[in-house]
Amino acid sequence: MHGHETSQVIESFNLLWLIPFLPLLGAVSNGLAGHWLQKRFGEKAVHTIAVGLPWLSFLVAVVAFFKLRSLPEGALLLDRLWTWVAVGQFHVELAFGMDALSAMMALIVTFVGSLIHVYSIGYMHGDESYFRFFTYLNLFMFAMLTLVLGDNLLLMFVGWEGVGLCSYLLIGFWYRDLNNARAGMKAFVVNRIGDFGFLVGFFILFWGLGGNWGEGGYHLGGQASLAFRELPALVAPLADKLLWGVPLATLVGIFFFVGATGKSAQIPLYVWLPDAMAGPTPVSALIHAATMVTAGVYMVARMNFLYVLSPAAMTVVALTGAATALFAATIGCLQYDIKKVLAYSTVSQLGYMFIGVGVGAFWAGSYHLLTHDFFKACLFLGAGSVILSMHHEQDMRKMGGLGRVMPLTRWTYWVACVAIAGFPIASGFFSKDEILWRAFDSAALLVPGWVPWLLGFVAAGLTSFYMFRSYFMTFTGETVKVHGHEPEEQRPVVTGVLVMLAIGAVMLAFVGLPHLWMHAPPALEHFLAPVFAAAEELPRAGHGHGTEWGLMLASLGVAFLGLGIAWWLYRGRKNPLPDRLRQAFPRLHRVVYNKYYVDEIYQATAVRGFLGLSRMNAWFDVHIIDGLVNGAGTFTRALAWIDGAIDTYLVDGAVNLVADSIRAAGARLRRIQTGRLPAYLGGLLLGGVVLVVISRILIDIYG
Amino acid sequence: MIQVGLQHFLVVGALLFCLGILCVLTRRNAVAVLIGIELMLNAAGLNFIAFARHQGDLAGGSLLVLFVIVLAAAEAAVALALILAFRRQVRTLDVDQIDSLKG
Numbered sequence: 001m002h003g004h005e006t007s008q009v010i011e012s013f014n015l016l017w018l019i020p021f022l023p024l025l026g027a028v029s030n031g032l033a034g035h036w037l038q039k040r041f042g043e044k045a046v047h048t049i050a051v052g053l054p055w056l057s058f059l060v061a062v063v064a065f066f067k068l069r070s071l072p073e074g075a076l077l078l079d080r081l082w083t084w085v086a087v088g089q090f091h092v093e094l095a096f097g098m099d100a101l102s103a104m105m106a107l108i109v110t111f112v113g114s115l116i117h118v119y120s121i122g123y124m125h126g127d128e129s130y131f132r133f134f135t136y137l138n139l140f141m142f143a144m145l146t147l148v149l150g151d152n153l154l155l156m157f158v159g160w161e162g163v164g165l166c167s168y169l170l171i172g173f174w175y176r177d178l179n180n181a182r183a184g185m186k187a188f189v190v191n192r193i194g195d196f197g198f199l200v201g202f203f204i205l206f207w208g209l210g211g212n213w214g215e216g217g218y219h220l221g222g223q224a225s226l227a228f229r230e231l232p233a234l235v236a237p238l239a240d241k242l243l244w245g246v247p248l249a250t251l252v253g254i255f256f257f258v259g260a261t262g263k264s265a266q267i268p269l270y271v272w273l274p275d276a277m278a279g280p281t282p283v284s285a286l287i288h289a290a291t292m293v294t295a296g297v298y299m300v301a302r303m304n305f306l307y308v309l310s311p312a313a314m315t316v317v318a319l320t321g322a323a324t325a326l327f328a329a330t331i332g333c334l335q336y337d338i339k340k341v342l343a344y345s346t347v348s349q350l351g352y353m354f355i356g357v358g359v360g361a362f363w364a365g366s367y368h369l370l371t372h373d374f375f376k377a378c379l380f381l382g383a384g385s386v387i388l389s390m391h392h393e394q395d396m397r398k399m400g401g402l403g404r405v406m407p408l409t410r411w412t413y414w415v416a417c418v419a420i421a422g423f424p425i426a427s428g429f430f431s432k433d434e435i436l437w438r439a440f441d442s443a444a445l446l447v448p449g450w451v452p453w454l455l456g457f458v459a460a461g462l463t464s465f466y467m468f469r470s471y472f473m474t475f476t477g478e479t480v481k482v483h484g485h486e487p488e489e490q491r492p493v494v495t496g497v498l499v500m501l502a503i504g505a506v507m508l509a510f511v512g513l514p515h516l517w518m519h520a521p522p523a524l525e526h527f528l529a530p531v532f533a534a535a536e537e538l539p540r541a542g543h544g545h546g547t548e549w550g551l552m553l554a555s556l557g558v559a560f561l562g563l564g565i566a567w568w569l570y571r572g573r574k575n576p577l578p579d580r581l582r583q584a585f586p587r588l589h590r591v592v593y594n595k596y597y598v599d600e601i602y603q604a605t606a607v608r609g610f611l612g613l614s615r616m617n618a619w620f621d622v623h624i625i626d627g628l629v630n631g632a633g634t635f636t637r638a639l640a641w642i643d644g645a646i647d648t649y650l651v652d653g654a655v656n657l658v659a660d661s662i663r664a665a666g667a668r669l670r671r672i673q674t675g676r677l678p679a680y681l682g683g684l685l686l687g688g689v690v691l692v693v694i695s696r697i698l699i700d701i702y703g
Numbered sequence: 704m705i706q707v708g709l710q711h712f713l714v715v716g717a718l719l720f721c722l723g724i725l726c727v728l729t730r731r732n733a734v735a736v737l738i739g740i741e742l743m744l745n746a747a748g749l750n751f752i753a754f755a756r757h758q759g760d761l762a763g764g765s766l767l768v769l770f771v772i773v774l775a776a777a778e779a780a781v782a783l784a785l786i787l788a789f790r791r792q793v794r795t796l797d798v799d800q801i802d803s804l805k806g
Binding site for chain 2: 674675676678681682685
């Protein structure tokens with residue numbers, strides 16, 4: 001299970017830190033000087049910095065990737081910057097590491113991210129906070145790359161929180177609209193709930209690692225490390241350890257997954273993602289489709305050595321993913337806002353990725369992550385292009401016929417639809433099908449493999465339907481007019497990006513052509529295999545090639561079915577059937593259209609419960625705590641009053657008594673001082689006589 | 704012819720001293736008081752010179768008398784200046800009325 005890390009080649013590569021820090025440099029310079037730059041030199045200065053640095057970062061990532069390829073399989077590039085935390089036996093370095101998985105992620109993030117930066121030049125043109133947008137976007141790149149390249153869990157968590165922050169900032173980018181600000185807050189709060197789970201898992205894992213599981217049970221004193229390259233060997237002995245009667249690996253795995261449900265928008269914490277579409281469209285594409293939301297998948301894939309120890313945790317991951325995939329797909333079928341459709345589609349596709357990593361097909365989940373990045377970014381940016389041309393209209397009912405006036409947008413959108421719907425000419429088919437096949441063939445779960453397969457299979461048909469529904473509603477039929485004239489195609493800076501992403505969405509098929517066709521493992525599987533070595537020993541049901549062919553054809557069939565229904569109902573926007581169906585089943589339509597009222601249920605239960613709790617706490621605070629504090633205050637005042645009385649009457653009295661008696665004595669004594677000279681002289685004389693007499697007497701007595 | 708001895712000088716000195724005291728205690732004029740003090744000083748000087756002569760150490764006694772004379776001169780200078788200033792201030796030399804040091 002952990003044979004691979006003994007022979008791992010660790011190569012020092014000192015440029016790795018540049019990958020995250022170049023975008024950070026952009027964020028800092030634009031954050032500090034962006035306002036001035038924009039005023040003094042115009043938008044060009046801002047985006048030269050902000051777009052140039054991510055591309056540079058991409059170049060470094062490419063160099064690192066080729067360096068990694070030149071090394072033996074399973075190698076790791078390591079860039080140690082400095083020791084971050086050193087407490088006792090707990091030692092964390094600030095170090096970046098790049099193995100096959102993080103190389104893939106870093107390439108995706110830098111490449112797709114940079115493309116979306118380019119697109120933003122066109123999309124954000126003319127915005128008064130142009131520089132602020134690029135600052136946040138660069139900061140996001142930094143956080144995401146830290147997440148991906150961080151060599152240990154702690155650094156990964158820094159990136160994890162960082163992307164959450166940037167997501168919040170960018171969703172509420174147009175903060176003057178209260179709805180946007182509210183959506184940002186919702187995203188942040190929901191993410192925090194997930195992050196709490198992540199942290200709990202983190203602590204439990206650390207507790208387990210830091211312990212010495214000797215004969216007498218648990219006691220502190222083990223060797224703790226959080227570096228990913230050391231974790232597999234450290235985690236493996238924890239397989240049979242129990243905490244609260246539950247295997248430690250299961251507990252940690254499930255808590256980590258709670259974090260993933262927050263970040264990657266899975267049931268039950270998916271509710272923030274559709275609302276997050278309030279942000280500018282490039283943000284939706286970059287953060288809420290391509291990169292940040294895949295962080296949860298990446299994390300589960302990264303911790304694969306932990307999940308393979310626990311069938312229960314894997315089952316939870318796979319079933320949650322499958323349920324989310326189907327659930328979100330049904331909602332997506334009835335939405336009219338084009339970005340909402342894509343948002344639910346993203347939730348659904350993330351569900352697929354979790355099926356993949358949940359059934360132990362970590363490479364398939366990662367592959368779907370890769371392909372989804374391209375086609376979903378392409379879809380979002382295409383939608384953004386449409387929205388721009390429609391003057392910020394997002395309702396598909398008010399669109400139509402745009403294909404004629406926006407050919408580039410149309411065809412790239414079409415290619416991406418084909419990819420996501422699962423037709424074997426584009427990448428989506430291969431990644432999705434691999435996931436479904438591996439789910440069907442899995443025997444590592446507590447449930448039979450066909451359960452997640454079936455959910456995913458139905459969702460695949462729905463995916464095909466709602467994607468082509470959006471395509472037909474937007475691009476076919478009579479061309480609409482906005483403000484009296486027809487919409488126009490966008491600038492090349494926008495469409496160029498769309499074309500590149502569409503090409504990527506097709507070409508990526510070649511890294512994942514299935515074993516069945518090529519009689520060799522897919523290139524990507526081979527590349528990622530060393531990272532997921534722990535998953536190789538997971539039990540498989542062992543269905544034959546026939547079953548695999550059958551499932552593949554079934555997938556294709558269901559995709560065609562979805563396409564066919566969408567074609568029939570929505571092509572040319574002529575068929576009146578959708579409206580009639582809506583009127584025939586008003587209640588069903590209302591429930592699904594309103595997203596099963598999940599938001600309302602959360603509002604009524606969790607949110608209101610929480611508000612009630614906080615009100616109760618406030619009452620407790622005002623009446624009990626404040627009462628105690630005020631009581632203490634009153635008591636102290638009474639005590640002080642007594643003390644004051646003692647001071648006034650007893651202490652001051654004694655002091656005054658002394659002073660008064662001295663003054664009285666003085667008043668008597670002053671009579672002597674008559675001031676008259678003869679009296680003094682007389683006194684003097686008398687004194688002299690007395691002295692003489694005394695001395696005489698003394699002489700007489702003592703001789 | 705009576706022999707003028709030590710006793711005669713001492714009696715004269717004592718008389719002179721008593722006259723000085725009487726003058727100081729009874730006269731109300733400040734200058735007269737000052738004269739009384741001079742008398743007492745001179746009585747003391749007479750006693751010094753008488754005892755010096757009696758004991759045969761004329762040099763030491765004379766020296767002390769010289770000191771007393773110098774002291775008297777200095778005292779007269781300071782005291783007269785004070786009296787002068789005082790008279791300018793309160794227009795009187797009556798010591799009974801000079802009681803501004805009354806406590």
